[in-house]
Amino acid sequence: MLDKFQKHIHTTFPFLLERKFYIAVSGGLDSMVLVHLFQQMKCSFGMLHCNFQLRATESDEDMKFVLAYAAQHQIPCEVQQFNTKIYAEKNKLSIQLAARELRYQWFEAQRQANHYDYILTAHHLDDTLETFLINFSRGTGLEGLTGIPQQNETIVRPLLPFSREAIWHYAQDNQLQWREDSSNASDNYLRNKIRHHLVPILKELNTSFLDSFQNTIHHLKEAQEILQDGVALRYQEIVLKQEDGTLRFDLKKLLELDHYTSYLYQWLHSYGFTAWQDIFDLVHAQSGKQVHSDAFILLKNRASLLLFSKESQHDKRHYFIEKGIEYVKEPINLTLCNVSYPSYTLAKCIFVDQDKIKYPLVIRKWEEGDVFYPKGMKGKKKLSKYFKDEKFSLYEKSTQWLLCSENQIVWVIGKRQDERFIITENTKQILQIIQQ
Amino acid sequence: MLDKFQKHIHTTFPFLLERKFYIAVSGGLDSMVLVHLFQQMKCSFGMLHCNFQLRATESDEDMKFVLAYAAQHQIPCEVQQFNTKIYAEKNKLSIQLAARELRYQWFEAQRQANHYDYILTAHHLDDTLETFLINFSRGTGLEGLTGIPQQNETIVRPLLPFSREAIWHYAQDNQLQWREDSSNASDNYLRNKIRHHLVPILKELNTSFLDSFQNTIHHLKEAQEILQDGVALRYQEIVLKQEDGTLRFDLKKLLELDHYTSYLYQWLHSYGFTAWQDIFDLVHAQSGKQVHSDAFILLKNRASLLLFSKESQHDKRHYFIEKGIEYVKEPINLTLCNVSYPSYTLAKCIFVDQDKIKYPLVIRKWEEGDVFYPKGMKGKKKLSKYFKDEKFSLYEKSTQWLLCSENQIVWVIGKRQDERFIITENTKQILQIIQQ
Numbered sequence: 001m002l003d004k005f006q007k008h009i010h011t012t013f014p015f016l017l018e019r020k021f022y023i024a025v026s027g028g029l030d031s032m033v034l035v036h037l038f039q040q041m042k043c044s045f046g047m048l049h050c051n052f053q054l055r056a057t058e059s060d061e062d063m064k065f066v067l068a069y070a071a072q073h074q075i076p077c078e079v080q081q082f083n084t085k086i087y088a089e090k091n092k093l094s095i096q097l098a099a100r101e102l103r104y105q106w107f108e109a110q111r112q113a114n115h116y117d118y119i120l121t122a123h124h125l126d127d128t129l130e131t132f133l134i135n136f137s138r139g140t141g142l143e144g145l146t147g148i149p150q151q152n153e154t155i156v157r158p159l160l161p162f163s164r165e166a167i168w169h170y171a172q173d174n175q176l177q178w179r180e181d182s183s184n185a186s187d188n189y190l191r192n193k194i195r196h197h198l199v200p201i202l203k204e205l206n207t208s209f210l211d212s213f214q215n216t217i218h219h220l221k222e223a224q225e226i227l228q229d230g231v232a233l234r235y236q237e238i239v240l241k242q243e244d245g246t247l248r249f250d251l252k253k254l255l256e257l258d259h260y261t262s263y264l265y266q267w268l269h270s271y272g273f274t275a276w277q278d279i280f281d282l283v284h285a286q287s288g289k290q291v292h293s294d295a296f297i298l299l300k301n302r303a304s305l306l307l308f309s310k311e312s313q314h315d316k317r318h319y320f321i322e323k324g325i326e327y328v329k330e331p332i333n334l335t336l337c338n339v340s341y342p343s344y345t346l347a348k349c350i351f352v353d354q355d356k357i358k359y360p361l362v363i364r365k366w367e368e369g370d371v372f373y374p375k376g377m378k379g380k381k382k383l384s385k386y387f388k389d390e391k392f393s394l395y396e397k398s399t400q401w402l403l404c405s406e407n408q409i410v411w412v413i414g415k416r417q418d419e420r421f422i423i424t425e426n427t428k429q430i431l432q433i434i435q436q
Numbered sequence: 437m438l439d440k441f442q443k444h445i446h447t448t449f450p451f452l453l454e455r456k457f458y459i460a461v462s463g464g465l466d467s468m469v470l471v472h473l474f475q476q477m478k479c480s481f482g483m484l485h486c487n488f489q490l491r492a493t494e495s496d497e498d499m500k501f502v503l504a505y506a507a508q509h510q511i512p513c514e515v516q517q518f519n520t521k522i523y524a525e526k527n528k529l530s531i532q533l534a535a536r537e538l539r540y541q542w543f544e545a546q547r548q549a550n551h552y553d554y555i556l557t558a559h560h561l562d563d564t565l566e567t568f569l570i571n572f573s574r575g576t577g578l579e580g581l582t583g584i585p586q587q588n589e590t591i592v593r594p595l596l597p598f599s600r601e602a603i604w605h606y607a608q609d610n611q612l613q614w615r616e617d618s619s620n621a622s623d624n625y626l627r628n629k630i631r632h633h634l635v636p637i638l639k640e641l642n643t644s645f646l647d648s649f650q651n652t653i654h655h656l657k658e659a660q661e662i663l664q665d666g667v668a669l670r671y672q673e674i675v676l677k678q679e680d681g682t683l684r685f686d687l688k689k690l691l692e693l694d695h696y697t698s699y700l701y702q703w704l705h706s707y708g709f710t711a712w713q714d715i716f717d718l719v720h721a722q723s724g725k726q727v728h729s730d731a732f733i734l735l736k737n738r739a740s741l742l743l744f745s746k747e748s749q750h751d752k753r754h755y756f757i758e759k760g761i762e763y764v765k766e767p768i769n770l771t772l773c774n775v776s777y778p779s780y781t782l783a784k785c786i787f788v789d790q791d792k793i794k795y796p797l798v799i800r801k802w803e804e805g806d807v808f809y810p811k812g813m814k815g816k817k818k819l820s821k822y823f824k825d826e827k828f829s830l831y832e833k834s835t836q837w838l839l840c841s842e843n844q845i846v847w848v849i850g851k852r853q854d855e856r857f858i859i860t861e862n863t864k865q866i867l868q869i870i871q872q
Contacts, residue, residue: 136638136652137648139642139648139649139652140652141655141656141659193640193641194641197637198638202572202573202634204629205573205626206574209573211575212574212575215575216572216575216577220577220578220581222697223578223698225694225695225698226666226698226702227659227662227663227666229666230663231666258665259665261658262661265655265658266662
């Protein structure tokens with residue numbers, strides 16, 4: 001007869017029975033139950049054990065215990081030692097986060113190298129509750145309250161609906177052995193405080209608290225799913241990805257939403273923004289105002305908000321056009337052709353004296369100190385002054401391409417030609433350059 | 437200089453300064469601070485005090501304290517005594533819920549009778565936290581975690597962003613007096629357990645826990661708003677309200693959604709359904725299957741789910757048609773006219789011998805024991821048998837109208853005429869009845 005654990009696996013993860021997977025095994029209660037469970041179900045799997053070397057000889061004893069179990073039961077087993085403290089220092093992470101990163105990186109590497117399909121971990125309902133309460137105690141959003149996922153991509157957590165107590169009973173019933181992790185009682189102050197002080201009160205207030213909590217998590221996950229659905233739906237209506245990667249938010253449509261600030265939060269929080277009031281003010285601010293995150297800029301530009309990375313602002317690349325090239329596709333579309341006479345019918349087109357320019361021509365962004373000789377004006381002008389006079393926004397400046405001959409500007413592309421390269425009555429060969 | 441309390445009111449509730457409102461005053465710390473605050477702001481307001489008679493002489497002392505304060509400061513004050521225990525027993529409510537109902541009913545009655553605009557209550561951030569934790573301890577959904585609203589219709593809660601501690605400091609700074617509610621220490625077991633045992637641990641784990649909590653609540657409220665928005669959007673696409681009030685859920689469109697079960701939950705939970713798995717199964721069930729809540733029925737009917745109240749199933753009303761009436765609008769559209777000869781061009785139309793029927797004609801739903809003589813058949817048939825043979829669903833039976841002469845069925849409207857009333861070669865006057 002199948003017990004409730006086996007039933008759950010048959011119902012929720014039937015694919016596991018026919019696939020190759022690793023079980024992540026610390027040697028503690030939860031992972032030893034998980035191993036035993038899949039042994040009972042006659043699955044073929046391997047074990048992965050991490051030695052984080054955080055608890056001196058204890059860590060080594062854990063490793064020996066796991067290796068001995070694997071040998072006795074003829075289960076393939078890989079172990080890996082990590083210098084967790086050094087990794088944490090180097091990457092400015094807490095010990096917990098460092099161990100987590102190292103663990104999952106190694107699991108995934110092992111999985112891929114040995115062509116396994118899944119990694120199984122022994123997370124359970126009490127873990128979900130503790131994670132909920134940790135996030136809640138620190139302040140969080142809906143996502144932080146929806147708990148640990150049953151499955152994300154290749155990570156599967158078959159024990160997630162079961163309580164620590166149920167898992168302990170399984171271990172008792174099957175006379176399993178496991179290693180107690182002494183860090184449960186000391187290492188992780190916050191989690192242990194929650195486990196030993198907060199959770200017992202909740203269980204006392206409601207004798208079926210864990211069942212209620214499971215329902216809560218279920219409702220919150222559903223809410224999160226609908227929310228994501230709605231956020232994606234509105235995104236399609238309001239946000240347009242431009243060719244250069246910039247996201248353009250249509251403010252007219254945005255302001256028609258009842259809760260536009262909530263949508264902005266949902267769309268922008270993964271870009272590292274934190275100054276939400278500034279962002280909400282930006283909607284009604286003057287064109288040109290902007291809010292920065294570490295890596296991104298959000299700019300008010302007329303009836304839009306534009307979102308682009310700071311990196312895209314500093315595109316230092318030069319694109320070269322050799323003599324004879326007729327079509328340029330990167331970074332913008334240009335057509336170059338020799339013509340017998342100028343015909344001014346195209347909006348974004350210039351005529352250049354072939355003898356005045358030097359190949360390769362260069363397409364690049366503006367640089368500090370650029371000057372040019374605007375066509376029809378006497379003398380030179382700083383490009384920055386030209387941008388200012390023409391009321392270029394920061395964004396427009398950053399996306400403006402220049403066509404240059406050596407380091408001289410031939411064309412502020414699509415905007416203004418340079419006087420030095422124009423055709424005259426002495427011009428022998430006319431080059432027409434068209435922006436498309 | 438405005439303090440932070442006054443600033444909050446100026447920013448968030450400027451309309452209060454020009455309106456008439458009552459403050460709900462228990463005599464405790466929070467409500468006395470609220471009263472003092474609006475006195476400082478030179479607002480004109482009244483006080484409402486409920487005496488729930490739950491704590492013997494203490495309740496009376498509270499009332500005297502509030503009345504004395506009102507008299508001393510010349511503030512209009514109404515008090516009301518309630519027999520809370522009897523109300524709770526009669527309505528099968530907990531004492532807390534009974535007091536709550538009585539309170540808000542009386543507040544609203546006072547407000548309307550005296551043409552006041554708002555009722556102010558002194559709920560604060562710690563109340564929101566306790567409500568969050570009460571709901572969480574029992575199991576809840578997103579809504580149960582979004583806290584107490586700052587304003588719903590005529591109820592305004594100006595102290596909601598402030599902690600109990602901040603309010604206590606205000607009372608100290610202004611040397612206010614208030615009554616300690618002894619029930620804080622005994623009456624409400626769950627709330628007090630949470631206040632005195634759970635909350636202190638959370639505050640210990642994070643010294644700025646209340647600020648974090650306020651952010652959490654803010655994020656959850658935003659999530660809830662977007663969720664409602666998305667739910668409403670999909671509702672418009674998928675749900676159609678029929679003329680008779682039945683809601684029709686289009687299953688084809690529903691099944692195109694990634695998380696249709698979550699949407700069903702959102703749309704249906706206010707109708708009192710609890711058997712969610714049964715509802716989700718209904719989507720793929722045979723036509724005719726149904727799930728009941730206390731007051732509603734959800735029925736699978738071909739490519740739809742139909743939602744209607746049980747009451748609408750038992751519509752016992754009779755609608756009468758007097759002689760000479762040419763148009764009937766309720767409960768369905770019928771046209772009656774005398775014609776010289778029958779012309780069978782309309783789909784839903786019968787011809788009746790005027791001399792065979794008796795006025796007033798009756799339109800009604802089917803009743804137990806109904807029989808009729810289906811036109812073209814010999815003899816009579818139980819209506820229930822006819823419904824069964826014609827494969828009427830429960831829903832179709834419940835929405836089927838009958839046209840009767842006295843208690844004899846003349847027409848199963850739109851479906852089958854009765855043989856007894858048909859025209860023959862002896863008919864003198866033909867009545868044509870058309871369903872539109």
